[in-house]
Structure formats: structure tokens, C-alpha cells
Amino acid sequence: xxxxxxIVEIGPDRIRVRGVDIEELIEGWSYPEVFWFLLxxxxxxxxxxxxxxxxxxxxxxxxxxxPSTQAARLVASTGSPMHAALAAxxxxxxxxxxxxxxxxxxxxxxxxxxxxxxxxxxxxxxxxLVEDFLDRGERVxxxxxxxxxxxxxPPALVRLAERLSMVGPHLRLALEMEEVLLSRKGIRMxxxxxxxxxxxxxxxxxxxxxxxxxxxxxSGLIAEVMVEIxxxxxFRKFHEIKAS
Amino acid sequence: xxxxxxIVEIGPDRIRVRGVDIEELIEGWSYPEVFWFLLxxxxxxxxxxxxxxxxxxxxxxxxxxxPSTQAARLVASTGSPMHAALAAxxxxxxxxxxxxxxxxxxxxxxxxxxxxxxxxxxxxxxxxLVEDFLDRGERVxxxxxxxxxxxxxPPALVRLAERLSMVGPHLRLALEMEEVLLSRKGIRMxxxxxxxxxxxxxxxxxxxxxxxxxxxxxSGLIAEVMVEIxxxxxFRKFHEIKAS
Amino acid sequence: xxxxxxIVEIGPDRIRVRGVDIEELIEGWSYPEVFWFLLxxxxxxxxxxxxxxxxxxxxxxxxxxxPSTQAARLVASTGSPMHAALAAxxxxxxxxxxxxxxxxxxxxxxxxxxxxxxxxxxxxxxxxLVEDFLDRGERVxxxxxxxxxxxxxPPALVRLAERLSMVGPHLRLALEMEEVLLSRKGIRMxxxxxxxxxxxxxxxxxxxxxxxxxxxxxSGLIAEVMVEIxxxxxFRKFHEIKAS
Amino acid sequence: xxxxxxIVEIGPDRIRVRGVDIEELIEGWSYPEVFWFLLxxxxxxxxxxxxxxxxxxxxxxxxxxxPSTQAARLVASTGSPMHAALAAxxxxxxxxxxxxxxxxxxxxxxxxxxxxxxxxxxxxxxxxLVEDFLDRGERVxxxxxxxxxxxxxPPALVRLAERLSMVGPHLRLALEMEEVLLSRKGIRMxxxxxxxxxxxxxxxxxxxxxxxxxxxxxSGLIAEVMVEIxxxxxFRKFHEIKAS
Numbered sequence: 008x009x010x011x012x013x014i015v016e017i018g019p020d021r022i023r024v025r026g027v028d029i030e031e032l033i034e035g036w037s038y039p040e041v042f043w044f045l046l047x048x049x050x051x052x053x054x055x056x057x058x059x060x061x062x063x064x065x066x067x068x069x070x071x072x073x074p075s076t077q078a079a080r081l082v083a084s085t086g087s088p089m090h091a092a093l094a095a096x097x098x099x100x101x102x103x104x105x106x107x108x109x110x111x112x113x114x115x116x117x118x119x120x121x122x123x124x125x126x127x128x129x130x131x132x133x134x135x136l137v138e139d140f141l142d143r144g145e146r147v148x149x150x151x152x153x154x155x156x157x158x159x160x161p162p163a164l165v166r167l168a169e170r171l172s173m174v175g176p177h178l179r180l181a182l183e184m185e186e187v188l189l190s191r192k193g194i195r196m197x198x199x200x201x202x203x204x205x206x207x208x209x210x211x212x213x214x215x216x217x218x219x220x221x222x223x224x225x226s227g228l229i230a231e232v233m234v235e236i237x238x239x240x241x242f243r244k245f246h247e248i249k250a251s
Numbered sequence: 252x253x254x255x256x257x258i259v260e261i262g263p264d265r266i267r268v269r270g271v272d273i274e275e276l277i278e279g280w281s282y283p284e285v286f287w288f289l290l291x292x293x294x295x296x297x298x299x300x301x302x303x304x305x306x307x308x309x310x311x312x313x314x315x316x317x318p319s320t321q322a323a324r325l326v327a328s329t330g331s332p333m334h335a336a337l338a339a340x341x342x343x344x345x346x347x348x349x350x351x352x353x354x355x356x357x358x359x360x361x362x363x364x365x366x367x368x369x370x371x372x373x374x375x376x377x378x379x380l381v382e383d384f385l386d387r388g389e390r391v392x393x394x395x396x397x398x399x400x401x402x403x404x405p406p407a408l409v410r411l412a413e414r415l416s417m418v419g420p421h422l423r424l425a426l427e428m429e430e431v432l433l434s435r436k437g438i439r440m441x442x443x444x445x446x447x448x449x450x451x452x453x454x455x456x457x458x459x460x461x462x463x464x465x466x467x468x469x470s471g472l473i474a475e476v477m478v479e480i481x482x483x484x485x486f487r488k489f490h491e492i493k494a495s
Numbered sequence: 496x497x498x499x500x501x502i503v504e505i506g507p508d509r510i511r512v513r514g515v516d517i518e519e520l521i522e523g524w525s526y527p528e529v530f531w532f533l534l535x536x537x538x539x540x541x542x543x544x545x546x547x548x549x550x551x552x553x554x555x556x557x558x559x560x561x562p563s564t565q566a567a568r569l570v571a572s573t574g575s576p577m578h579a580a581l582a583a584x585x586x587x588x589x590x591x592x593x594x595x596x597x598x599x600x601x602x603x604x605x606x607x608x609x610x611x612x613x614x615x616x617x618x619x620x621x622x623x624l625v626e627d628f629l630d631r632g633e634r635v636x637x638x639x640x641x642x643x644x645x646x647x648x649p650p651a652l653v654r655l656a657e658r659l660s661m662v663g664p665h666l667r668l669a670l671e672m673e674e675v676l677l678s679r680k681g682i683r684m685x686x687x688x689x690x691x692x693x694x695x696x697x698x699x700x701x702x703x704x705x706x707x708x709x710x711x712x713x714s715g716l717i718a719e720v721m722v723e724i725x726x727x728x729x730f731r732k733f734h735e736i737k738a739s
Numbered sequence: 740x741x742x743x744x745x746i747v748e749i750g751p752d753r754i755r756v757r758g759v760d761i762e763e764l765i766e767g768w769s770y771p772e773v774f775w776f777l778l779x780x781x782x783x784x785x786x787x788x789x790x791x792x793x794x795x796x797x798x799x800x801x802x803x804x805x806p807s808t809q810a811a812r813l814v815a816s817t818g819s820p821m822h823a824a825l826a827a828x829x830x831x832x833x834x835x836x837x838x839x840x841x842x843x844x845x846x847x848x849x850x851x852x853x854x855x856x857x858x859x860x861x862x863x864x865x866x867x868l869v870e871d872f873l874d875r876g877e878r879v880x881x882x883x884x885x886x887x888x889x890x891x892x893p894p895a896l897v898r899l900a901e902r903l904s905m906v907g908p909h910l911r912l913a914l915e916m917e918e919v920l921l922s923r924k925g926i927r928m929x930x931x932x933x934x935x936x937x938x939x940x941x942x943x944x945x946x947x948x949x950x951x952x953x954x955x956x957x958s959g960l961i962a963e964v965m966v967e968i969x970x971x972x973x974f975r976k977f978h979e980i981k982a983s
Binding site: 503504507508509518522524526527530548549553555556559560576577581583586594643645646647648651652702705706710714715717718719721722 | 744745747749751756760762764765766768769771793795796797799802820822823825826829830833837838892894895947950953955957958962963968
Binding site for chain 2: 012013014015016017019020021022024028029030032033034036037038039041042045046060061063064065067068069070071072088089090091093094095097098100101105106154155156157158159160162163164166167214215217218221222223225226227229230231232233234236238
């Protein structure tokens with residue numbers, strides 16, 4: 008992804024996005040497609056468009072369980088306006104939460120870049136990567152979930168990638184890692200791992216991973232804030248923070 | 252729009268969005284469609300889907316001119332992480348900026364609700380509404396732009412609404428108001444007016460207007476933050492705040 | 496409070512705060528004193544300084560119960576940096592939470608401004624004000640607390656105001672209102688009411704009330720975020736959001 | 740600094756801060772003193788209290804030049820409420836801005852911890868530290884300022900530390916580093932270096948540095964937001980972001 012200088016040109020009565028008039032985008036482009044174009048200057052193929060759409064949908068919401076959503080609803084509950092609540096939600100996208108997609112993408116991208124990764128090498132690399140994390144007593148980014156043993160989203164994304172013939176080296180590596188982790192620890196791929204691998208195969212830098220998640224989760228944050236405002240009394244006691 | 256209680260059900264290995272399994276959404280729905288479904292529980296028709304897509308695209312970015320984008324880039328420039336920069340951008344969606352779409356929608360929705368609004372009445376209502384604002388020395392929400400005399404986005408959205416046969420009473424009223432304002436003050440509809448009118452015709456409460464804008468602008472905020480990080484030195488002097 | 500134009504002059508090797516060199520402030524002023532000076536251009540008397548200090552101390556923390564503190568700790572728990580967690584805390588200062596101090600101040604300031612408020616009139620005004628809120632089924636801003644029946648902070652502030660001979664018309668009115676509310680509903684003054692009344696007697700506009708609270712609670716937000724980071728595992732499950 | 744578990748106990752009608760009733764704090768403690776007590780559980784001596792006060796005052800404001808203040812004022816200008824504007828300001832406390840105090844404190848604390856640091860060794864350590872940064876082409880954290888060659892704040896703080904006999908190993912090391920940097924590059928200590936060194940001598944962990952700055956700058960952010968709201972038209976054009 009190269010971003011050379013400003014990407015949107017604003018003149019009187021004119022808005023050009025990476026050289027294309029906004030009217031043209033409005034008339035025929037999908038929103039995720041424009042997002043990718045803004046980021047990279049590249050127009051997605053129709054298969055890629057379908058894939059990106061599915062990734063954003065997979066990220067859309069996880070009910071009131073994520074800390075980011077809880078922060079957003081707490082803030083909305085105090086009477087702060089919608090946009091302040093959404094901002095509080097985004098602030099919860101730290102390294103242990105939404106940031107995990109960037110860690111997962113980085114691991115995959117560095118491994119793929121450093122090797123030819125033929126079928127055989129793939130397995131070895133996957134084993135080495137998993138072992139490195141386990142040896143350090145760390146969680147492997149992109150795998151495991153607090154609530155699910157079999158998160159339904161990663162298989163749905165992987166199936167779609169297969170159907171669209173979009174399984175590239177990053178996803179292949181992630182699938183091998185899953186096999187290793189599953190046999191050793193009973194842990195499966197999560198949404199960060201699946202979407203991060205596919206986005207990497209689509210050429211996106213790991214540095215924008217959190218941005219993709221921000222876009223994908225924004226729909227859910229908005230809806231969850233509306234639930235809080237519409238269905239609950241303001242300033243309610245959500246909970247007592249537990250001491251352990 | 253009725254939101255009764257929680258909208259997403261999280262069980263072990265299961266995510267149901269308003270009663271639909273997430274796998275089903277991943278496999279066949281578009282992202283804007285899921286957004287609308289999260290908000291309202293209603294699945295859009297294909298014409299409506301096209302329209303919503305166009306509205307989100309129209310909102311995608313306005314270069315580095317909006318205060319929200321400037322706040323996001325300033326924050327990114329200090330070395331704060333992407334999600335903090337995006338949050339700062341959202342915080343700039345105050346009543347004078349992104350909030351204007353809610354004001355515009357509210358004006359239109361209250362006027363449409365209170366009248367039968369046949370063709371004749373429409374013109375009278377438009378005149379009365381515009382006059383009320385002008386008499387109070389206020390700007391009419393949904394009309395006028397700091398940078399453009401003829402913002403290219405509203406006509407593109409209106410053309411699409413016409414082509415899709417989606418011109419309802421709110422957009423008709425907004426177009427009449429534009430005629431009044433154009434002849435009196437040379438002021439045209441802006442993106443808040445056009446998208447707010449169409450969203451109102453699609454049945455969206457004005458209370459979620461800022462949310463739609465947040466989703467539509469998120470793509471641009473992410474891309475603009477990447478521009479700042481990739482192309483400029485950190486902690487650069489953006490400008491001196493002018494004293495007037 | 497008049498704020499005419501910029502308040503801090505930055506020259507090469509020079510920082511002047513409302514006309515006073517920063518070196519002079521550093522050498523002899525207290526921090527709350529400088530805060531007031533920045534806001535109003537007026538230097539507090541030593542009695543007032545003592546009073547402001549006590550108000551800020553009273554606001555310092557309320558453990559992990561306020562939604563603002565919960566939002567801050569949730570965000571810290573995701574691995575977001577300290578300043579993002581503090582920002583999320585501030586975002587929880589909505590109208591139903593920290594904003595209540597502004598509502599309380601506004602009610603008092605408008606009542607005091609509109610009347611001579613001799614001893615007799617005071618009682619009548621207090622009764623009328625309380626009744627107005629109760630008739631509308633609303634809570635009286637500045638009175639009542641979710642956790643305390645007798646919040647220990649207001650009496651401590653009132654005692655200090657008495658000792659310093661700083662009981663003015665706003666505090667007198669608030670005390671009368673408390674008497675009315677106590678006999679009718681068993682409800683006492685809260686921290687918003689006590690500090691808002693005293694700040695009003697000190698001449699502060701209600702528009703800055705939330706700012707004073709932001710400064711006073713900042714110490715607690717910082718400490719609570721440190722507790723979260725130092726004593727708990729990251730990304731822990733705080734709680735399930737209750738459905739009612 | 741040890742933080743073992745929760746620090747504030749909330750019971751019905753009772754608030755205890757690290758074991759001390761809030762009434763007691765209200766009656767006799769200064770606000771910065773309570774801040775330190777919340778953070779560390781230690782009550783400052785009167786000399787230390789004076790020093791902390793001066794550090795917070797030194798941090799109070801830098802007019803409209805810092806990106807954090809600009810972000811806060813931009814957000815206020817859009818009509819977002821005060822607390823959202825303050826939050827946006829805090830979000831600008833990234834590693835290149837307010838975060839620099841933590842970097843400065845960390846460098847000093849690690850150097851002091853690793854050596855006996857007698858007078859002689861001090862000079863050698865200072866030279867080595869400065870050289871390490873210069874060799875890597877990096878700025879030395881705690882030194883140099885975008886606007887000032889001789890920032891007036893560090894000397895004022897150092898003079899006070901000397902007068903209070905509070906010059907410890909961290910400040911001594913920082914002063915030696917300044918001598919090295921001044922002779923080689925003409926660069927002097929900045930506010931991060933001076934306050935970070937003194938706070939380190941007072942025993943504060945570098946991990947809370949940004950928190951101290953957040954408290955110190957909060958007064959200025961509030962006042963600057965009031966300036967923006969009171970003296971300027973909403974949604975004004977601050978500037979064009981420069982392309983270089």
C-alpha cells in the first residue's frame with residue numbers, strides 16, 4: 008500500500024477521490040470498495056469485493072460483551088451524545104482487543120515475506136510460530152476466544168475464501184497454525200486470525216488492521232448505543248466491578 | 252424504528268443478529284444492509300440497498316478540511332495509536348458539523364408528520380420553514396456549504412433517488428426548500444440535506460443520523476490518518492491557530 | 496467571567512499567562528489558583544483558595560462505581576494507553592453524571608439572579624424550585640445520590656464554607672432546598688449541589704461546572720486506571736451487562 | 740509505587756480513600772497532595788507538596804500551539820460538549836507529545852537504577868546516554884523544544900528544587916545531560932526533562948508520567964476550550980492543513 012501525499016482533492020464544487028470524481032463513486036461503487044480505494048488506490052475485483060464485504064459483516068457486532076461496546080454503552084448511559092459514545096467504544100480497541108488483528112496480520116506477513124512457503128515449509132513454519140508463542144507463555148494472536156470454543160465466523164469466512172478461490176499463503180499458513188494449536192491446546196482460529204489472514208492475502212498492510220475492524224464494528228457500536236438509549240434508563244447501574 | 256431489548260444473542264459458539272445466524276449474514280449480505288438490519292430489524296430491498304450504499308459513499312471523505320479530520324490527524328501526529336485518532340475524529344461530529352444531518356432530518360420529519368403535504372401544501376411548507384430560519388437569523392440545516400456553492404454530492408444522490416423511484420415526501424420537501432433558498436439567497440442543498448431527506452424517506456429516525464454519518468465518514472478518517480502517519484513527520488506544526 | 500481573546504502568550508523563550516510570566520506562577524502560586532486565574536483572570540483570596548482546594552478534593556474519586564471510571568478502566572484493560580483511558584473516562588461526563596453540576600449551578604444562578612432573595616424570599620423560592628421539578632416528575636439537580644443517603648462530602652464542604660465565612664446566596668438557597676427535599680422525600684444535597692452552590696457564590700459561570708469536575712476527578716481517574724493496569728489481568732471480563 | 744487492589748472504599752454514606760475518610764481530606768489536604776496519595780498511598784512532605792504544585796503549574800498551558808490543545812478547540816468549535824473537547828485534547832498526548840515525559844523519566848530511572856552514580860560516574864553516564872541517542876539519530880527525550888531555545892519553565896523548576904533541597908540523582912543526571920547537549924548541539928532541557936527528573940527523584944514510576952501531565956494540562960485545556968467557545972464563531976475555518 009503506497010500513500011503518497013493527500014488523497015482527496017477539494018476544489019470549489021469539486022471532490023476528487025484519488026483522481027476520481029465523487030459523483031462517479033456515488034453512482035456505481037459499493038461502500039467497502041470505496042474504503043479500499045481510499046486506503047490503497049486500487050479498485051477491488053468483484054471477488055475481492057465480495058470477500059471484503061463478508062469480513063466487515065463478520066466483524067459487525069458481538070452483543071454487549073466486548074469492553075469496547077460496554078464503554079460505548081456506559082458513556083451513552085450518562086447522557087453523552089452518540090458520537091461521544093462511539094468514540095469511547097473505539098478507545099477500547101487496544102492491543103488486547105481489536106489490536107489483536109494487527110498482531111495476527113503482522114505475524115503472518117512477516118512469516119510469509121521471509122520464506123518461499125511451499126506446502127512443506129508451511130507446516131514447519133506454522134509449528135515454529137506456534138511454539139515460539141507457547142514457549143514464551145503468550146497467546147498466539149488470531150487464535151482463541153473468551154466466549155467461543157468454535158467461533159462460527161472464521162469457518163464461514165474460510166469457506167467463502169475457498170469458494171472465491173481466494174486462499175493465499177497467509178490464510179494457508181493460518182490454517183496450518185490452527186491445526187497445530189488445535190491438536191496441542193484445543194484452540195481454534197478466531198475472527199482476528201481469519202480476517203487478518205484474508206486481508207493479508209488481499210495485500211493490506213498489517214498497520215491498517217485496526218482500521219478495518221473499526222469500520223466493521225462501527226455498525227454494531229451504533230446499534231448497541233441505540234439499544235442502550237432506547238431501552239434502558241439513563242445512568243443505570245450496569246454492574247459492580249468485580250474485585251477479581 | 253423500534254429497538255426492543257438486546258439485538259445480538261451471544262451463546263457459546265453462536266452469534267445471532269436479530270434472530271439470524273451470523274454465518275448466514277456473512278455468506279450473502281452486504282455490509283450496509285447488515286448495518287440497517289442491526290439498527291431497525293428490517294432487511295432493505297435491493298433498490299434501498301443501492302441507495303444506502305450511495306449515501307455512505309457520498310459521505311466517505313472531504314480531504315483534510317473538516318475539523319473532525321483535522322482533529323484525527325493532529326492526534327495521529329502526536330504518536331497516539333490509530334484508534335485514538337479515529338476517536339478524536341468522531342468527537343468532532345458536533346451539532347455544527349455532522350450533527351447537522353440530525354437537525355435537517357428532524358426538521359423534515361416533523362414537517363412531513365404534521366401535514367398531508369400534497370403538492371401545493373409542499374411549496375407552502377417549504378416557504379414557511381425557510382422563512383422561520385431566516386427570520387431567526389439562523390442557517391437552514393441541510394443547506395449551504397463552507398467550501399462549495401454547488402456541492403457535487405447532493406445532485407448525484409437526488410439523481411439516483413429519482414432513477415430508483417425513491418423520491419418520497421421528505422426529499423420532495425427538501426427540494427422545494429432548496430428552490431426557495433436558491434432564489435432568495437443563492438444557497439443550495441448540501442450533503443446533510445440530501446442524505447438526511449432520503450434516509451428519512453427510507454424510514455430512519457433522525458436520532459440515528461449522526462450514526463449513519465459516523466459510518467460513512469469512518470472510511471475517510473482511517474485513510475486520512477494513514478496519510479498523516481505515512482507521509483508526514485510526527486509532531487509537525489500544522490498551523491498557527493488564527494486569532495480571528 | 497469574561498474571556499476576551501487568547502489568554503496565553505507564547506513568544507520565543509516566553510510564556511505569559513494572562514499577562515503574568517509563567518516563572519512567577521511556578522514560584523509562588525498553587526495549582527488550583529492558576530486554574531481559576533486561567534479561567535477568569537482573577538486571583539483568588541486565600542480563603543477562596545482554601546475553598547476551591549476542598550471542592551477539588553471532594554471530587555477526587557468515587558472508587559470503581561461511576562460509569563466514567565468504569566469506561567476508563569475498561570479501556571485501559573484492552574491495552575489502550577493511559578491517555579486514551581482517561582479520555583474515555585471524560586466522555587462519561589454526560590448530563591446525567593458530571594453534567595449535573597452544571598444543571599445545579601444553572602438553577603441556582605438563575606434563581607439568585609432573578610430575585611433579591613432576602614431570608615424570607617429564599618424559603619419561598621426554594622419551595623417553588625423543588626416543587627417545579629417534583630411536579631414534572633424530575634430529579635432536582637444537585638440532590639440525591641445512587642449510593643448514599645447521607646453523602647459525607649456535602650456537609651464537609653458546607654462546614655468549611657461556614658468556617659471561612661463563604662456562605663453566599665447560592666449556598667443559602669441550596670440549603671433551603673435541601674430542607675424542603677429532606678422533609679418531603681428524605682433526599683439530601685449531593686456533591687454537585689454543594690460544590691455547584693459554592694462555586695456559584697465564588698462567581699463561576701455554570702458553563703464551566705463540568706470543567707471543574709473534570710479537573711477534580713482527573714486525579715481519581717488516573718489512579719483508578721493505574722489500579723486496573725497494575726492489579727488485574729488485561730482484557731478480563733468485568734461483568735455481563737445486565738438486561739435490566 | 741505499589742498499588743495493591745482497590746484504593747477507594749465506597750460504603751453507604753462513606754467514602755474512604757486509602758483508609759482515610761474523605762471528610763478528613765476535604766478539611767485539610769491540598770488537591771495535588773490528594774492526587775499523590777491516591778497514586779502512591781504516601782503523604783507528601785510540605786517541601787514535596789510545594790514542588791509538586793510547581794510542576795503542575797509549569798504544565799498548565801502553552802496557548803493554542805500544542806496539537807492536543809488544537810484538537811480540543813477544533814472539537815469544541817463543532818459544537819461538541821466541553822467534556823468531549825477535553826477528551827479530544829487528552830487523545831493528543833501521544834508519545835511524541837505528552838508521552839515524552841514518560842520516555843524522559845524512563846531513561847533517567849533506568850540509568851540511575853543501574854549505577855551508583857557518584858559525581859564522576861554521573862558525567863560519564865550523561866555523555867553515554869546523550870551519545871546513544873545522537874548516534875541513532877534520535878532526539879533525546881526531555882530536551883529541546885519546537886518553540887523555545889530557552890524554555891523559561893525548566894530553570895524555574897530547577898531553581899525551586901535547589902531552594903527546597905530536592906535535587907536528587909535523577910535531576911543531577913538530567914542537568915549533566917543538558918550540559919553535554921548544550922555544548923554539542925545548543926539544546927537545553929525542556930519541561931518534560933525537568934519535571935520528569937524531579938518527579939523521579941520524588942519516587943514516581945515513569946509509567947504515571949503522562950498522568951501527571953494530564954492533570955497539569957487539564958486546567959489549560961479547560962480554559963482554552965472556554966476561549967474557543969466564548970470568543971469565536973462555531974465551525975470556523977481554523978486553517979488549511981499544509982501539504983508540507
